[in-house]
Each structure stands twice: as structure tokens, then as C-alpha cells.
Amino acid sequence: xxxxxxxxxxxxxxxxxxxxxxxxxxxxxxxxxxxxxxxxxxxxxxxxxxxxxxxxxxxxxxxxxxxxxxxxxxxxxxxxxxxxxxxxxxxxxxxxxxxxxxxxxxxxxxxxxxxxxxxxxxxxxxxxxxxxxxxxxxxxxxxxxxxxxxxxxxxxxxxxxxxxxxxxxxxxxxxxxxxxxxxxxxxxxxxxxxxxxxxxxxxxxxxxxxxxxxxxxxxxxxxxxxxxxxxxxxxxxxxxxxxxxxxxxxxxxxxxxxxxxxxxxxxxxxxxxxxxxxxxxxxxxxxxxxxxxxxxxxxxxxxxxxxxxxxxxxxxxxxxxxxxxxxxxxxxxxxxxxxxxxxxxxxxxxxxxxxxxxxxxxxxxxxxxxxxxxxxxxxxxxxxxxxxxxxxxxxxxxxxxxxxxxxxxxxxxxxxxxxxxxxxxxxxxxxxxxxxxxxxxxxxxxxxxxxxxxxxx
Ligand SMILES: [Ca+2]
Ligand SMILES: [Ca+2]
Ligand SMILES: [Ca+2]
Numbered sequence: 001x002x003x004x005x006x007x008x009x010x011x012x013x014x015x016x017x018x019x020x021x022x023x024x025x026x027x028x029x030x031x032x033x034x035x036x037x038x039x040x041x042x043x044x045x046x047x048x049x050x051x052x053x054x055x056x057x058x059x060x061x062x063x064x065x066x067x068x069x070x071x072x073x074x075x076x077x078x079x080x081x082x083x084x085x086x087x088x089x090x091x092x093x094x095x096x097x098x099x100x101x102x103x104x105x106x107x108x109x110x111x112x113x114x115x116x117x118x119x120x121x122x123x124x125x126x127x128x129x130x131x132x133x134x135x136x137x138x139x140x141x142x143x144x145x146x147x148x149x150x151x152x153x154x155x156x157x158x159x160x161x162x163x164x165x166x167x168x169x170x171x172x173x174x175x176x177x178x179x180x181x182x183x184x185x186x187x188x189x190x191x192x193x194x195x196x197x198x199x200x201x202x203x204x205x206x207x208x209x210x211x212x213x214x215x216x217x218x219x220x221x222x223x224x225x226x227x228x229x230x231x232x233x234x235x236x237x238x239x240x241x242x243x244x245x246x247x248x249x250x251x252x253x254x255x256x257x258x259x260x261x262x263x264x265x266x267x268x269x270x271x272x273x274x275x276x277x278x279x280x281x282x283x284x285x286x287x288x289x290x291x292x293x294x295x296x297x298x299x300x301x302x303x304x305x306x307x308x309x310x311x312x313x314x315x316x317x318x319x320x321x322x323x324x325x326x327x328x329x330x331x332x333x334x335x336x337x338x339x340x341x342x343x344x345x346x347x348x349x350x351x352x353x354x355x356x357x358x359x360x361x362x363x364x365x366x367x368x369x370x371x372x373x374x375x376x377x378x379x380x381x382x383x384x385x386x387x388x389x390x391x392x393x394x395x396x397x398x399x400x401x402x403x404x405x406x407x408x409x410x411x412x413x414x415x416x417x418x419x420x421x422x423x424x425x426x427x428x429x430x431x432x433x434x435x436x437x438x439x440x441x442x443x444x445x446x447x448x449x450x451x452x453x454x455x456x457x
Contacts, residue, residue, distance in 0.1 A: 004028070015044050016044065017044050017045065017046055017047045018043070018044060018045070018046060018125070019043065019044050020041065020042070020043045021041070021042060021043075021044065022039055022040070022041045023039065023040050023041075023042065024037040024038065024039045024040075025037065025038050025039075025040075026038070046126075047081075050126060051080070051081045051124060051125065051126035051128065052126070052128065053079070053080045053081075053124075053128065054079075054122075054123075054124065054128035054129055054130050054131075055077040055078060055079035055083050055122040055123065055124050055128070055130040056077045056078050056079075056122070056130060057077065057121065057122070057130045057131035057132065057133045058074035058075065058076070058077050058086065058120045058121065058122055058130070058133045059074060059075030059076075059077070059133070060074060060075045061073075061074045061118070061120055061133040061134065061135045062074070062135065063118060063135055063137045064205065064206065064207040064319070065137050065138070065139060065140055065207060066139065066140060066206075066207035066208045067112045067139055067140050067141060067142035067143070067208070068108065068109065068110050068111070068112060068139065068142070068405070069106055069107060069108045069109075069110055069139075069207055069208075069210070069211075070106075070107045070110065070116070070118065070137055070139065070207060071104060071105075071106050071107075071207045071210055071317055071319065072088065072104060072105050072106075072107060072118055072120065072135075073103060073104040073319050074103055074104070074120055074133060075103070076103055077122035077130055079122070079124040081124060081125060081126070082100075082124060082125045083100040083122060083123075083124055083125075084100055084122075084123050084124050084125045084127075085097060085098055085099050085100050085102075085122070085123060086098040086099075086100075086102055086120055086121065086122050086123075087120070087121055087123065087129075088105050088107070088118070088119070088120050089118070089119040089120075090107055090116055090117070090118055090119075091116055091117055092117070092119070095107060099266050100122075101266075102266075104317055104318075104319055105317065106207075106210050106211075106212075106317040108211075108212070110139050111139065111434055112139050112140065112141060112142050112434075112436070113138065113139060113140065113141055114138065114139050115136055115137070115138045116136065116137060116138075116139070117134060117135070117136045118134065118135050118136070118137065119132045119133065119134045120132070120133050121133065142405075142436070142437075143164065143165040143166060144165070144437065145164040145165060145166070146164075146362070147345075147362055147363050148347075148363075148404055148439060148451070149215070149345040149346050149347040149349070149363075150164060150343060150344075150345055150363075151164065151166060151208045151209055151211075151344055151345065151346050152164060152166065152168055152203070152208075152209060152322075152342075152343065152344040153341070153342070153343050153344075154170060154201070154324070154339075154341070154342040154343075155188070155189060155340070155341055156178060156181075156189075156190060156191050156192040156339065156340055156341075156342070157178070157188075157189035157190045158178050158189075158190055159172075159178075160172050160192065160201045160203075160324075162203070166206065166208055168203055168204065168206045168208075168209070169203070170201040170202060170203045170322075170324065171201065171202050171203075172200075172201055173198065173199065173200040173201070173202060173326075174194075174195075174197070174198040174199035174200060175195070175198075175199060176192050176193055176194045176195070176199040176200075176201070176325070177192075177193050177195075178190040178191070178192055178193070179191060179193050179338070181340050182285070183219050183285055183340060183341075184285055185358070185359055185360070185361065188219075188340055188341060188361070190340075191219070191221075191338045191339060191340035192325075192338065192339055192340070193223070193337070193338045194325045194334065194335050194336060194337060194338070194339075195336060196223075196224060196225075196226055196232075196334050196335065196336025196337075197334060198326075198334060199325055199326075199334060200323060200324060200325040200326040200328070200334065201323075201324040201325055202321050202322070202323055202324075202328060203321055203322040203323075203324070204321055204322075205318070205319055205320060205321050205322070208346065209237065209322060209344060209346075210243075210315075210317045210318070210346075211315070211346035211347065212294065212314035212315055213292055213293050213294050213314070213315065213346070213347050213348045214244070214290075214291075214292050214315060214344065214345060214346060214347070214348070215289060215290070215291050215343075215344070215345040215347065215348055215349040215354075216235065216244070216246065216289070216290045216342075216343070216344050216345075217287070217288070217289040217290075217341075217342070217343045217344075217345075217349075217354070217357055218234075218235075218287075218288060218339055218340070218341060218342040218343065219285055219286070219287050219288075219338075219339065219340040219341050220234065220254075220280060220285070220286050220287075220288055220337060220338070220339055221283065221284065221285045221286070221337050221338040221339075222248065222252065222280050222281075222282045222283070222336070222337040223282065223283070223336050223337040223338065224282065224336045224337070225248075225250060225252075225282075225336060226334070226336060227250075229332070229333050229334070230249060230250060231247045231248065231249045231250075231255075231333060232247065232248045232333055232334060232335040232336070233245065233246075233247050233248075233323065233325070233326050233327045233328075233333045233334075233335060234246040234247060234248055234254065234324070234325070234335055234339070235322070235323065235324050235342070236322070236323040236327060236328050236329065237318060237320070237322045237323070238259070238316070238317070238318025238320050239259075239318075239320065239328075239329045240257045240259060240269060240271075241259060241267070241269075242259055242316055242317075242318040242320065243258070243259055243315055243316050243317065243318040243320075244256070244257060244258045244259065244290075244292070244315065245257045246288075246290060247333075248280065248335065249273075251273075251279065252279040252280050252281065252282070253273035253274045253275065253276070253278060253279055253280075254273065254274045254280055254288055254299070254301075255271060255272065255273045255274075256271075256272055256273075256290040256297055256299050257269065257270065257271045257272075258270050258292050258297055258311060258313070258315060259315070259316050260292070260311065260313025260314050260315045260316055261313055261314055261316055262312055262313045262314070265313075266316075267316065268311070268313045270297050270309060270311040270313075272297055272299065272307055272308075272309045273299075273307065274288075274299045274301055274306045274307055275299075275306050275307040277306075278299075278301050278306040278307070280301075285338075285340075286301055286302060287300075287301070287302050287303060287357075287358045288300070288301055289303075289349070289354045289357065289358070291348050291349065291354075292311065292313075292315055292348065293348030294312070294313070294314060294348070295310065295311070295312055296308045296309065296310055296311055297309050297311045300351075300354050300358075302358060303354060303355040303357075303358030303359060304355075305351060322344075324339065324342065325339070341361065343357070345363075349363055375390075375392075376389060376390065376391050376392075376442070376452060377389070377390040378390075378440055378452045378454050381454045381455060382454065382455035382456065382457040383430050383454060383455070383456055383457070384430070384431075384456070384457055385429070385430060385431045386427050386428065386429060386430065386431075387427070387428040387430050387440065387454060388425060388426075388427055389401075389425065389426040389427070389428065389440065390424060390425060391424060391425075391426060392424065393421055393444070394421070395418065395421055395422065397421070397444050397445065398444065398445045399415070399416055399421060399442065399443070399444055400413070400414075400415050400442075400443040400444075401413060401414055401415070401416060401426065401428065401440065401441070401442065401443075402440075402441040402442075402443065403428065403433075403438050403439070403440055403441070404438065404439040404441050404451065405436070405437075405438060405439075411433070411438065412428070412433070414428075428440065430456050433456045434456070435455075435456050435457055436455070436456060437453065437454075437455055438453070438454055438455070438456060439451035439452065439453050439454075440452050440454060
């Protein structure tokens with residue numbers, strides 16, 4: 001209760017501006033009997049003295065540079081009243097508008113080996129803009145990692161090195177050991193074994209590890225569980241509060257947690273386990289794959305989907321390192337067991353690719369051996385203007401063509417006309433493509449049946 005008055009008006013002061021309040025009034029007679037309460041909802045106005053002081057400029061604007069993307073980060077601006085958000089420009093063109101709590105943004109779809117100027121400014125609730133902070137950065141050369149979309153691979157053959165040309169090697173913490181691997185499939189050299197007592201691997205943050213969608217795949221053997229740790233960490237990249245984590249609770253159903261954004265939510269968190277009956281039973285090797293494809297989170301165990309949940313987001317970025325075997329943010333929560341062939345992709349693999357990964361060790365998209373549809377010829381290669389695809393698809397086949405870039409990201413795509421299917425020739429206009437290596441990828445009846453590599457000059 002604010003107070004009791006005798007008259008018909010009252011003034012209430014020192015309320016926050018631009019805030020909704022509900023006020024209630026009741027009458028009391030001399031005997032203390034109170035009437036019902038009548039309520040009124042009102043929103044306070046702007047402060048009477050206008051805010052004319054802009055926020056401070058974003059501090060220490062910096063970028064982590066990749067071939068086709070840059071992760072920008074800055075120190076938060078401050079405002080005398082209330083910071084409202086940030087605006088990001090690329091070469092003077094609006095790129096994105098961010099909330100007041102954002103301190104980083106992933107800029108994507110950039111050309112390789114190209115200089116870009118990035119600008120970020122803050123604005124307050126009254127629309128005052130800060131000074132602009134600016135940085136110019138040059139994107140790097142792309143790397144061919146052998147599998148489209150593969151951005152990190154830890155085979156743990158005697159060390160925690162990254163086997164891709166990104167060389168994003170892990171640093172070992174504690175005293176994990178490397179033992180002869182006994183995976184059910186493939187000759188896999190050695191694996192890493194954590195004893196559950198302060199063993200871990202830490203990988204520096206790198207921009208190529210950050211993408212809107214992802215696949216994280218690995219072999220895992222649980223050797224034991226510390227009863228004092230409710231949830232051991234298998235891998236963590238930006239934690240549950242920024243990007244993703246993979247953890248193993250006492251019930252042994254492995255958990256996939258993602259943090260993404262969409263039009264409604266800047267930080268939408270999803271948490272899902274591998275479902276009853278898919279416990280990672282102690283002492284056996286299990287192949288686990290986690291996927292976020294922009295529509296769903298999916299968990300695969302031994303090449304089969306075991307659980308999925310709708311998650312319509314793009315993953316958020318992080319500037320934290322990638323942790324393996326413990327909680328790299330808060331410390332502790334050590335995993336007791338073995339890992340092998342940890343692979344991270346910057347895209348969602350299909351179910352067929354994941355089955356290949358489980359059974360052969362690679363997603364296998366480059367091997368185009370689909371006898372059912374006959375030989376597919378892609379000419380000329382290299383191509384400048386028009387790529388011709390000779391094929392034996394029929395009108396009953398629901399064919400979709402995608403063009404993937406060297407990193408396996410979709411660059412172009414279309415559904416061929418009936419005429420192009422009937423004539424046995426599909427043409428792709430490559431005139432506007434940036435020179436480089438591409439894959440023409442064929443989807444038939446919703447299944448990815450393979451890709452053919454070509455060069456654009
Ligand atoms: Ca201000
Ligand atoms: Ca290995
Ligand atoms: Ca240890």
C-alpha cells in the first residue's frame with residue numbers, strides 16, 4: 001500500500017519512466033470496512049528532461065577472420081540513461097541490428113581474400129547514436145579439408161592436434177593417456193582417455209568453428225562416473241548461455257544443448273537427451289552425432305536418429321574456447337572415459353552422411369557412385385559461364401540441384417525443369433559465381449545422393 005488519503009486525488013512520484021504500473025484504489029469507512037479495489041493500468045511517460053547524451057562508442061572493436069566470415073567483438077558501450085542496442089555495417093551498408101546485451105556478431109557470406117570495413121555504433125532509448133567504431137580486416141584463403149563443411153578433426157592419435165589444414169590444435173590439461181583404439185569400425189590408431197580427475201583438452205576459439213548450423217560427431221566410451229558430478233561435460237563451445245554444449249548426466253543419456261536466435265528470441269535455449277533406451281552403457285564404444293539444422297536439434301547414436309526436437313534458430317556465436325572433457329567455463333565436471341575422431345562441421349549433415357560417418361569414418365559426400373542413376377557428367381570443368389550436367393534421371397525422380405562452396409555451404413540451388421530432366425541435360429548458369437572450387441550436389445526424393453566437384457574460373 002502506498003498510502004491513505006481523504007481527498008479524491010493523489011500524486012505518486014519517483015516512478016521509473018516508460019514502465020507499466022497497475023494502481024488500485026479502495027474506500028474505507030470510519031469503522032475500517034474496505035470496499036472492493038478498482039484498478040487502473042498506466043505506463044509512465046518519458047522523463048521530462050530529454051536524453052541528449054549519446055552512449056560511448058563500442059570499445060576495442062576487433063575481428064576473428066575466416067575465409068568467408070568474420071566474428072566481430074567489442075567492449076560494451078555505456079549510456080547515462082539506457083543503452084538500446086547496436087548497429088553493424090559492412091562497407092557502409094547496414095548488416096544487422098543487435099540488442100543492448102550483444103558484444104559480438106558473426107558476419108557471413110563474405111568473399112575470400114578480400115578487405116572489408118566493419119563499423120559498429122551504439123544507440124540509446126532516445127535514439128542518440130554513439131561515435132562509430134571501425135576496423136578493416138582481410139578474409140583468408142579457404143582450405144580444402146577433404147569433407148565439405150569439416151572445420152575441425154581430432155583423431156587423438158598420440159596428441160590433441162587438429163588434422164584439418166586449419167591446424168586448430170588442442171592443448172592438453174592434466175594427464176590424459178593415448179591408448180590403442182578399439183573402435184568397432186575402421187583403423188583408428190589411438191584414442192584419448194580421461195581418468196575423470198582434471199583431464200581435459202582446450203582448443204582456442206576460431207571463426208571457422210562458428211556457423212549458423214552445425215554437426216558435432218565423435219566416438220565415446222564411458223569408463224565410469226563420479227557420483228559427485230551430476231553432469232560430466234563431453235564438449236562445450238560457448239556453453240549453454242552462448243552456443244552449445246554436450247554433457248552426460250548420471251542417467252547416461254547424452255544431452256545436446258544449443259543456444260540460438262530467431263525473430264522472437266535472441267537467446268533460445270534447447271536441451272534434449274538421447275531418449276530412454278539410448279544410454280551410453282559403460283565400457284562400450286558409441287558413435288554420437290549432434291545436429292542443429294536451423295529447424296531441429298537431432299541426436300544420432302550409432303548412425304541412427306534417436307531423438308529430435310523442433311528448434312527454429314540460428315546458433316549464436318561465441319568468443320570462448322572449445323572445451324573437451326570438462327566444463328571450460330566454470331571448471332570441473334570432468335568426464336571419465338575415452339573419445340576418438342571428434343569432428344565438427346559448419347553445416348547440418350544429412351542422415352545418410354551421418355550413417356556413412358558412423359560406418360566409414362567420413363561423411364563421404366565426394367564419392368559419387370550411384371549406379372541407380374547412371375554416370376553423371378559435369379562439363380566443362382573448369383567452367384566459366386554455363387555448366388552442363390549430363391544425367392539419366394527420369395520424370396519420376398524428384399530432383400533438386402544444389403551448388404555447395406568449398407566449405408560445403410549452399411551457394412546456389414534450383415529444381416530443374418521437366419524439359420531438362422527429359423532431355424538428359426541440366427544447365428547451371430555459373431556466370432556470376434566467384435572463382436573457386438564448388439560441388440554440384442544432387443538431392444533425389446529428399447535424399448542427398450552425392451556431389452561432383454568443379455572449378456569456376
Ligand atoms: Ca543517453
Ligand atoms: Ca584415433
Ligand atoms: Ca588425471
